[in-house]
Amino acid sequence: MxxxxxxxxxxxxxxxxxxxxxxxxxxxxxxxxxxxxxxxxxxxxxxxxxxxxxxxxxxxxxxxxxxxVTPAAEVDALRARVAELEAQRAALAVRLRTGQRWQQGRSPALVSEDFVSQPELRNIFDIKLTAPWDEPGEDPCHPCGCPKRFDRHADGCPTIPEVTS
Missing domain, CATH: 1.20.5 (Single alpha-helices involved in coiled-coils or other helix-helix interfaces)
Incomplete structure (x- = not known):
């Protein structure tokens, strides 16, 4: 072609x-x-x-x-709200710790001076509510009854081995 x-x-x-x-x-x-x-x-x-x-x-x-995906503006708003709530929690925890006093013989033993309820402490702030006299502590005495603070047993304690000369 x-x-x-x-x-x-x-x-x-x-x-x-x-x-x-x-x-x-x-x-x-x-x-x-x-x-x-x-x-x-x-x-x-x-x-x-x-x-x-x-x-x-x-x-x-x-x-x-x-x-x-959560939009960045929403994430920023949520982070700001979390920071605000954490600051409130910290401020309330300080207020609750300083505004409480224990009264032995009273039921409940914890008296709130700032009108904050005990359930608020337990449920929201995870602050342990145990009266100081009810807290388990280390026994200050040896099983024999001698005080541990001197790091030795008392004279005449039956648990002290007798020294034979």
């Missing part, structure tokens, strides 16, 4: 344009694949595949992962 010089030049220009478009398409597809890989890594960093699911016509794991 014979071609005119004009059609041969047009054909060469079209082939050149085709090759250029083919290279551009390859670049776009490579970029798309890189984006897909990045989105897959993102989705799996947010949640395991069991939660976000696999790619299918009825499931989009990228959208599922995106829905699981």
């Amino acid at each position: 014979l071609q005119s010089p004009e059609s041969a030049a047009e054909l060469a220009a079209l082939r050149q344009q085709h090759n250029k478009l083919d290279r551009t398409l390859d670049e776009v597809m490579a970029e798309r694949d890189a984006h897909h890989e990045a989105l897959d890594r993102f989705a799996l960093a947010v949640a395991p595949e069991e939660i976000i699911g696999e790619h299918s016509s009825g499931n989009n794991p990228w959208a599922n992962a995106f829905e699981l």
